[in-house]
Amino acid sequence: MAKANCLLLRNLFIFFNLLFAIAGVVVFVLAVLVHFHLNANEFDRGNGVIGLYMVGSVTFLISFLGAYGALKNVKWMLVVFLVLMCLSCFTLLRFAMPLAILHPQVGLLQEEMENVGPLDKTSGDFQRIMGEFQSELFCCGLVNGYRDWNNNVPESCDCTTDEIMQDTCLPLPDNTLQEYYADIQLEVRSTRMVHKQPCGVIIVSKALDVILGVLFGFTTLAFLGIVMTCCLLAQRIKLGAVAKPSMIFSISSKPPKYSQLLEYK
Structure with missing residues (x-):
């Protein structure tokens, strides 16, 4: 029965490490995809991409070490794992706890975001990404709303009729509106509403939610790995102790019973 339980725990441990290895491969592939979307200068500043490479590689190697050690019953591999x-x-936990504390204070990062500068002066790729964010998150600009775009506010900032009724929009000033419609010879008198x-x-805030979810998710997996490894090592030690023959040493001053041997003469 003990051997059956040990075998079940070992198979469960190997399956756990396979899932852990898949997670490492996913992180590594994500790093490769981000790498190919960056140019050389951006990659030199992209410490986050290098971090993804490291996390993916280390996760895969650790999971391989644990799975192979459990499969071949190599004790030192399990201890290292x-x-x-x-x-x-x-x-x-060292990275997750400060981020969890920082999460309610997202507004303090406003000064860092202001260093981006006017959005209409940024690269085309950055403007395209901002346009997608503005359409999906129903917002406009980065820090100062539509003012971050100067007089070139894109259509992704526009509000729909339903959003206007919810009081989540404000009118665009006339000078910005007039330049926006400068390509058509029309005197604009209506009001354009933006987020x-x-x-x-x-x-x-959403990025921190994702990062915290990933960190605490990996922390949970690591804790489960610790518990399962301890159980596996404990069962292995217990089975090893049971398998060893017990040697009993008896110290006695009484002589052996030779009378029993004489009966067979």
Whole structure:
């Protein structure tokens, strides 16, 4: 019965490490995709991409070490896996806890976002990404609303009729509106409504939610790995102790019973 339980735990442990390895491969592939979307200068500044490469590679190697050690019953591999999982759990918590504390204070990052400068002066790729965010998150600009676009507010900032009724929009000043419609010879007197909420705080908040989810998810997996490794090592030690023959040493001053041997003469 004990051997059956140990075999079940070992198979469950190997399956857990396969899932962990798949997670590492997914992170590595994500890093490759982001890498190909960056030019050389952006990659040199992209510490986040390098971090994804490292996390994906280390996760895969640790999971391979644990799965192979459990499959071949290599004790030192399981011990190394346990130590690495403890270090990983501590490191993940080290990054996750400050982010969890920072999450309610997203507004403090406004000064950093202001360094981006006017959005209409940024690269075409950045403007395209901002346009997608503005359409999906129903916001406009990064920090100061439509003012971040100067007089070139894109259509992705426009409000629909339903949004206007919900009081989430504000009218665009006439000078901005007139330049927007300068290509058509028409004197614009109507009011163009754009989203009131800036996108910066929303983007950072959602990004922190995703990062915290990933960190705490990996922390949970690491903790489960620690528990399962401890159980596997404990069962392995227990089975090893049962398998060893017990040697009993008896110290007695009484002589052996030779009378029993004499009966067979």
